[in-house]
Amino acid sequence: MASALYPSFKQLLLSGGIDLTSADIRAIIVDSADYTYSAAHDFLDDVPAGARVAVSGALASKTVTGGVFDAADVTYNSVSGDSVEAIVLYKHTGTETTSNLIAYIDGVSVTPNGGNITVTWNASGIFAL
Template identity: 80%
Template sequence: MASALYTSFKALLLTADIDLAADDIRAVIVDTADYTYSAAHDFLADVPGGARVAVSSALGSKTTTGGVFDAADTTFSAVTGDSVEAIVLYKHTGSDATADLIAYIDGVSVTPNGGDITIQWNASGIFAL
């Protein structure tokens, strides 16, 4: 599966119901053996708990310059569990049933060993519109 923006996120952008710079945006690293991307997914509840290897705190230093979303590199502390093959970005609301999915980022390959995992976002940004 290639990286993609969730369809529901695109609709939220068009109706100004999400603000990438101001909202609490987080990342979850996932095991694709337990989760398969679907454009029909719209909330974090659509990503099974067993697929979620670790969840970040709020992304820091977010920018939305020139149609490009970017943030500071993200560290997941003391990660154990299944291998990681993707990252899912979402708007944290405190409830998985209302936490809007934003992006599915493929191409990650990490096997947790109890240490920290740092995601170094692409120098050109996390994604562009």
């Protein structure tokens, strides 16, 4: 699966329903053996708990410049569990059924060993429109 923006997120952007710089945006590292991207997925409850290897706190230093979303790199502390093959970005609301999915980022390959995992975003940004 290639990286993709969730269609429900695109709709939110076009209707003014989300502000990436002020919203609580978080990143989950996921095991793709337990979660498969679907364009029909719209909220965090569509990502099974068993697929979620670790969840970040709110992303820091978020920017939107020239159609590119970016944020500070993320470190997950003392990670153990299943292998990681993707990252799912979402808007955290505190309730899984209202936490909008934003992006599925493929191409990650990490096997947790109890140590920290640092996600270093691409120098050109996390994603561009």
